[in-house]
Amino acid sequence: MIAPGGQVSAHDSAAAHAPRRVTIDSFDALLCGLRHVDPAVRHAVLRALSSAPVAALAYRSSNGRDVVDELLALVDETSGAVEHPLVLSTLLRFDDARVIPTALAVFETGRDERLALIAAARLARLDPVERRASLTPIVMQEARPNRARAAANLLADLVPDQHEDEDDALPLDVALRITLLSDHDLPVPPLTNATRWAWQRELVGPRQRSARAVLERADDVDHEPLWCAWDTLEPTIRSWLLERAIAAPTAAGLSRTRALIDAARLDDRDDAHEVRLSLRALMAAAESVEEVCGKADEGRLALLIAHPDASVRAAAIAAGAPLGDTRDLLRRDHALPVxxxxxxxxxxxxxxxxxxxxxxxxxxxxxxxxxxxxxxxxxxxxxxxxxxxxxxxxxxxxxxxxxxxxxxxxxxxxx
Missing domain, CATH: 1.25.10 (Leucine-rich Repeat Variant)
Structure with a gap:
């Protein structure tokens, strides 16, 4: 135990020798113990500091230096040495603002999982504002996925039950990332025009499966914000939306797929997959070919008869596109699908x-x-x-x- 006038016991490195005792009754004595020539004494002092960090802070030098200053210096001095982890774990026990940068570095980039857990425990004691400022970059940058998930767990209690525009609320993109990363069951930020950009980023990122699963599980989620931003969406999101329209066709989905057909670029083969899916979505939502024509209107479907991709032309025909003179069509178009x-x-x-x-x-x-x-x-x-x-x-x-x-x-x- 560390206390003014207290003692720290340490065994000599030679087993035959009797235990030696080091008395800590001043800052100088503490400094000597931390830099003692005998590793056993140094380790004993470090363990004692870990068990009584508050008492250890009572020792100060004449120029104001304290045990935290010395431990920070030791962290640099022992870098790469065997006792470096022990010095770090001792430093992380102290509730002092000067420790936070080291705790963050250990938590984010350290290889020692035990030290990372100690650092996480130290960061968990930060007040909400400091914790948010310190851990949000780790969550958003996600340089190391396992540490990003741990950071999300440390921030989980800051995700509000209702995502409202409050001055102290987490930004929507941060709240969404925490929700997708955390092991806790958290309220999901809704897909709205305000959150669409955050969802759009997650739907193409490393958590796209989780993001899609969340939206698919929520029956009441309206994908309208994404459909309205169709021109800005990545191809993977477009395909996913169309597949959802096929799996769960709705009246609203029909208007969306009509718009897709209308926007089909006849000189661009890259849209073939999207147009085929949109036609399938139309057919899934309609009970007959005649109903598809009524909902998509013949003009839109007729455009696709000239599409450069044969599979799109065939899908348009299957969906009810007006064929005109089929004899002429068969003379002109020899593609098997058509x-x-x-x-x-x-x-x-x-x-x-x-x-x-x-x-x-x-x-x-x-x-x-x-x-x-x-x-x-x-x-x-x-x-x-x-x-x-x-x-x-x-x-x-x-x-x-x-x-x-x-x-x-x-x-x-x-x-």
């Missing part, structure tokens, strides 16, 4: 003209198109039987094979 989509639309029409065009597709070069047309004709039943019989008897070899498939489908489906 021809398959046209076959499906012709089957949905089911009139005599559609049957005639499907019969012509029985001689298409890609076998997938021939198979799709044959299946469609077979399911059309009586309307398509005469044509299938004619092609089976007079068509080319591959057309006859496809017609045979269609006849078999007719017999099976309409038995």
């Amino acid at each position: 021809r398959l989509a046209v076959a499906a639309r012709l089957y949905a029409r089911g009139d005599d003209d559609a049957v005639d065009q499907l019969l012509q597709m029985l001689d298409d070069e890609p076998w997938q198109v021939r198979s799709r047309a044959a299946s469609a004709l077979g399911h059309l039943g009586a309307r398509a039987r005469p044509g299938l019989e004619r092609v089976f008897l007079t068509g080319s070899e591959r057309a006859r094979v496809a017609a045979a498939q269609g006849r078999h489908t007719d017999q099976t489906a309409n038995a």
Whole structure:
């Protein structure tokens, strides 16, 4: 125990020697103990200081130096030495503002996890204002993820239950980062126009899975702020929003996907994935092709028939884009996805003209198109039987094979 006139016991490094006692009754004696030639004495003094830091502060030199000053000097002097961790852990026991920079350095960059825990305990005793100022940079910079998470836990009690604009409230981006990093169950800052930029940063950062999971779990979260900022969003956020629109289509989602179709850049292939997803979102939210046309309007979908990406053209056709003269379209567009989509639309029409065009597709070069047309004709039943019989008897070899498939489908489906 350290106290004026007290004593510190230390064993000599040689086991055969009797314990030696060092008396600490002045600052000079304390200074001698800290720099004693015998490591056992130095360690004993350091352990005693750790157990009674308040009492140790009673010793001062004539020029005002105290034990904290000496320990700070020792931290520098012992850097790289075996006893450096012991000096650091002793210093961190003191509730003194001069210790904070060292505590922060140990907590943020130190390799010794035990010392980091001691530093965390020291930082946890800071008043809220100091704690916020000291730990927020660690949370936001996230140079070391495990320490950033620990810092978030130390700041968790500062996250308010209601995120209001108060002078002493945590900034919204800091509160959101703490919520995503912390091990505590904290209130989530809402996704609003005011917080959109903070959420946008998290949705593309290293915590994007956590951020998305939080928004997906909250059924009442409105993604409107993100949709309204579509032009500023990163591609990964756009794709995620569209996938959410497909998974949970809503009336509001329809207006968003209509806007996406309207904004499709016909000379830019980079938007193909987004447009395909937007079309899928439209189809997921509608009960029929006719309803898709009504909600997206034919003009928007018609634009996509000229899109450079074949998969987008096919998706637009599947979503109900007006085809005009399908014979002309089939003469111009030989892309497999487009021809398959046209076959499906012709089957949905089911009139005599559609049957005639499907019969012509029985001689298409890609076998997938021939198979799709044959299946469609077979399911059309009586309307398509005469044509299938004619092609089976007079068509080319591959057309006859496809017609045979269609006849078999007719017999099976309409038995």
